[in-house]
Amino acid sequence: MQPSGGTDSDSETITSTGRLGGGNVCSRRYKHGNRPREKASQVLYALKPVSFRYNKESDATQTLAFGLIAEEVAEVCPELVGRNPEGQPESVRYEQINAMLLNEFLKEHRKVEEQQAAIAELKSLVAQQQKEFQTAIAERRKDLDARLQQQDGRIQRVSDEVEVNGTVRQVTATP
Secondary structure, eight states: OOOOOOSOTTOEEEOTTSOEEESOOOOGGGOOSOOOOTTGGGGGGGOOOEEEEOOTTTOTTOOEEEEOOHHHHHHHOGGGEEEOTTSOEEEEOHHHHHHHHHHHHHHHHHHHHHHHHHHHHHHHHHHHHHHHHHHHHHHHHHHHHHHHHHHHHHHHHHHHHHHHHSOOOOOOOOO
16 A cells, blocks of 8 residues: 555544545655755745734634634745645645754754854863963962062161161162
């Protein structure tokens, strides 16, 4: 038996040609022209999800639902709608949208991984620079401490001389 494309393994469908179909046929054996669709899923950004209630003749409970409007989807991407025999948009192929969402998710996931790697690299660089900065500060502090000690020594010698001689002589500062 040759399967016909269905979307739900637990349901039976009738194709637009009137053929009974069923099961979720995903095997490569039943497909051709397989290729990545990196940019095809960008149409998702133009879709406008809505909340709605079906007309009473379709849903007596008037339960709040969420989804898309087939006519609006057809304007954005005609391949995502099912049409009635008159060619009017009738339904949205949500299973197709799910695959497109997965594609967009995977693209975003790759971006996040790249950003996380860049952040880790930047954190490492910042840590290295902080260490170098702390080392430079410590060396500068040592140098300043040494110079202060020299100045303290000079001041002490002048103070000692003033005490002994009672006179002040002119001192020139040398670095």
